[in-house]
Amino acid sequence: MKNELILILDFGGQYNQLIARRVRECNVYSEIVPYNISINKIKEKNPKGIIFTGGPASVFGKDAPKCTQEIFDLGIPVLGICYGMQLMTYILGGKVAKANKREYGTTDVKIDNSSPLFEGFNNVNGFLMSHTDYVDTVPEGFKNIGSTSSCPNAAMENAERKLYGIQFHPEVNHSINGTKVIENFLFNICNCKGDWVISSFVEDSIKMLKEKIGDKKALCALSGGVDSSVAAVLLSKAIGKNLTCIFLDHGLLRKNEGDEVEEIFKKQFDINLIRVNCKDRFLNKLSGITDPEQKRKIIGEEFIRVFEEEAKKIGTVDFLVQGTIYPDVIESGLGKSSVIKSHHNVGGLPDYVDFKEIVEPLRDLFKDEVRKTGLELGIPENLVFRQPFPGPGLAIRIIGEITDDKLNILKNADYIFREEIANANLHKSINQYFAVLTNLKSVGVMGDERTYDYTIALRAVETTDFMTGTWSKIPYDILEKVSSRIVNEVNHVNRVVYDITSKPPATIEWE
Ligand code: XMP
Numbered sequence: 001m002k003n004e005l006i007l008i009l010d011f012g013g014q015y016n017q018l019i020a021r022r023v024r025e026c027n028v029y030s031e032i033v034p035y036n037i038s039i040n041k042i043k044e045k046n047p048k049g050i051i052f053t054g055g056p057a058s059v060f061g062k063d064a065p066k067c068t069q070e071i072f073d074l075g076i077p078v079l080g081i082c083y084g085m086q087l088m089t090y091i092l093g094g095k096v097a098k099a100n101k102r103e104y105g106t107t108d109v110k111i112d113n114s115s116p117l118f119e120g121f122n123n124v125n126g127f128l129m130s131h132t133d134y135v136d137t138v139p140e141g142f143k144n145i146g147s148t149s150s151c152p153n154a155a156m157e158n159a160e161r162k163l164y165g166i167q168f169h170p171e172v173n174h175s176i177n178g179t180k181v182i183e184n185f186l187f188n189i190c191n192c193k194g195d196w197v198i199s200s201f202v203e204d205s206i207k208m209l210k211e212k213i214g215d216k217k218a219l220c221a222l223s224g225g226v227d228s229s230v231a232a233v234l235l236s237k238a239i240g241k242n243l244t245c246i247f248l249d250h251g252l253l254r255k256n257e258g259d260e261v262e263e264i265f266k267k268q269f270d271i272n273l274i275r276v277n278c279k280d281r282f283l284n285k286l287s288g289i290t291d292p293e294q295k296r297k298i299i300g301e302e303f304i305r306v307f308e309e310e311a312k313k314i315g316t317v318d319f320l321v322q323g324t325i326y327p328d329v330i331e332s333g334l335g336k337s338s339v340i341k342s343h344h345n346v347g348g349l350p351d352y353v354d355f356k357e358i359v360e361p362l363r364d365l366f367k368d369e370v371r372k373t374g375l376e377l378g379i380p381e382n383l384v385f386r387q388p389f390p391g392p393g394l395a396i397r398i399i400g401e402i403t404d405d406k407l408n409i410l411k412n413a414d415y416i417f418r419e420e421i422a423n424a425n426l427h428k429s430i431n432q433y434f435a436v437l438t439n440l441k442s443v444g445v446m447g448d449e450r451t452y453d454y455t456i457a458l459r460a461v462e463t464t465d466f467m468t469g470t471w472s473k474i475p476y477d478i479l480e481k482v483s484s485r486i487v488n489e490v491n492h493v494n495r496v497v498y499d500i501t502s503k504p505p506a507t508i509e510w511e
Contacts (some may be wrong), residue, residue: 003195004195005046006031007033007047007051008050008051009034009035009053010034010053010173011052011083013081013083017327017366019032019051019081019182020366022170022179023051024366024369026183026186026187026192028196035065037069039070039074042071047076048186049076049077049192050079051081051349052080052083052084052085052087052129053081054083054169056083058086059083059087059090059096063436064087072088072092072161072163077190078162078163079165080165081165081168082169086133089138093139097133097136098132099125102132103130104130104252106127106174107128107148109127109129109147109148112144112145115145115159116188116451117145117164117185118182126174126175126176127154127170127178127179128168128172128175130170134153134167134285138153138165141161142156142157142158143157143158145157146166150417155167160207164185164189166181188191202234202373205361206238209239212359213235213242213288213359217242217318218235218244218359219245219246219316220321221245221246224260225388226322226383226386230362230382232321233269233271233377233378236269239504243321244274244314246276246307247273247275247276248276249278250279250281251277251282252279252394252395252407254385254389254393254411254418255412255414256415264379264383271464274314286298286299286395286401286402296392299393300391301351307349311353317354317355318355318357319357320353322360325370326362326366327366327448343350358474387434388466395409397410397435397436408495409437409490413456413486413493414435414492416490421474424475426472431466431474432463433461433468433472434459435459436457437456442460444495451494452494453492454492456486457499459471461503468502468503
């Protein structure tokens with residue numbers, strides 16, 4: 001079945017992914033493509049509608065990203081958002097003007113609710129404006145359908161040609177009922193049906209993977225994280241025992257995690273799983289190492305070495321399965337931000353494994369869609385909603401040298417913290433929480449005895465993007481319970497502290 005498609009032309013706006021998500025939330029499949037996609041490619045993709053995103057440029061700029069006029073002659077509805085609206089105006093002969101002052105914030109927009117774009121809206125609505133240039137005169141054939149006190153044309157339409165422009169950003173939460181504007185565009189203007197749902201994605205993917213792979217062999221590196229787990233189960237539903245998963249247990253996972261992964265994939269899904277227990281090998285390599293970047297490097301390299309050895313035992317495979325998801329694909333084209341920590345994921349494997357082709361079954365999905373797919377496939381909730389866990393695992397949560405004893409202390413303390421957060425029913429509202437074994441020892445007293453033991457730090461953050469976050473205001477009585485359980489139940493810990501730093505300036509992990 002061919003899905004209905006909305007193409008989102010990327011003009012560099014910061015909310016582009018949000019636009020794609022909002023469209024998909026309306027059960028219409030969307031794809032973000034570069035603004036200079038060719039007309040032939042657009043025709044080939046045959047979208048039901050096109051959205052131009054916002055962007056930081058001005059249409060007057062020398063290098064401003066532009067599209068050709070032909071796009072408006074295809075007979076496909078177009079919605080231009082912010083810069084997208086200005087560009088549409090500029091190309092179709094209207095007048096864009098430069099304002100002296102930027103209009104920013106949720107602003108009352110007066111709209112004409114007889115337009116199909118604004119069906120169901122009041123006459124005045126709070127939408128997020130964020131622009132300097134504005135549309136002074138709409139192009140011929142267009143009419144004004146919205147304004148603010150400082151922006152004469154905050155929305156415009158050419159109903160006949162199905163071309164629409166809005167100066168505000170409907171995709172962000174600051175715009176009240178913003179998604180409804182997108183929904184109106186999809187259903188009133190593009191005539192979408194809205195039949196893209198995860199269950200059909202799962203069904204179609206399994207069918208497609210079956211056809212593509214047939215009875216050939218595939219190999220998957222399973223980390224126990226959400227993406228690789230969902231990719232593995234999807235593949236196993238398609239090709240059964242022709243899929244082999246290698247799960248590398250480097251001993252740096254959280255308490256019981258290795259066994260849980262084995263249990264789910266071997267028992268529940270009957271997947272061909274090779275669990276490689278190589279804790280000693282990793283601890284040997286890490287012995288005496290205190291520098292966090294060096295720890296990351298050693299673990300990353302050793303991971304590849306072990307995987308390579310195991311893959312060699314299997315021999316050449318036809319397909320290597322990767323859990324790449326949509327944000328990885330669309331972010332990778334943009335400029336690099338400065339490297340604060342070297343991330344270790346399984347992305348480097350292709351250079352070391354003998355395979356013919358890569359298969360990435362989740363390449364088109366956002367994280368929340370990957371989770372929905374996981375639930376649809378019957379993967380347990382605790383795995384599907386697992387909090388992020390760094391590839392180098394607990395190694396970076398032990399400050400200083402890593403030893404087996406320190407690992408055990410951290411695993412037990414972390415387990416207690418997680419258990420109490422779940423008991424307090426906070427596990428869904430706090431996005432990431434864990435214990436850290438600081439390298440600090442201090443004097444304490446237990447019974448009548450002097451102790452000289454470690455300090456455990458607790459970290460808990462609330463965030464949506466993990467790029468910024470605030471420390472979580474966990475109620476004192478819960479912190480007290482966690483602290484008292486840790487010092488009582490975990491040997492060699494006599495002090496617990498709570499990290500009250502947000503990100504920035506701190507990072508989420510301690511390392
Ligand atoms: P920081 O500490 O930089 O972490 O604020 C941001 C988020 O990234 C996670 N993290 C990693 N995830 N591989 C990953 O897949 C890694 O090497 C890695 N290092 C940090 C961290 O847990 C947090 O969610």
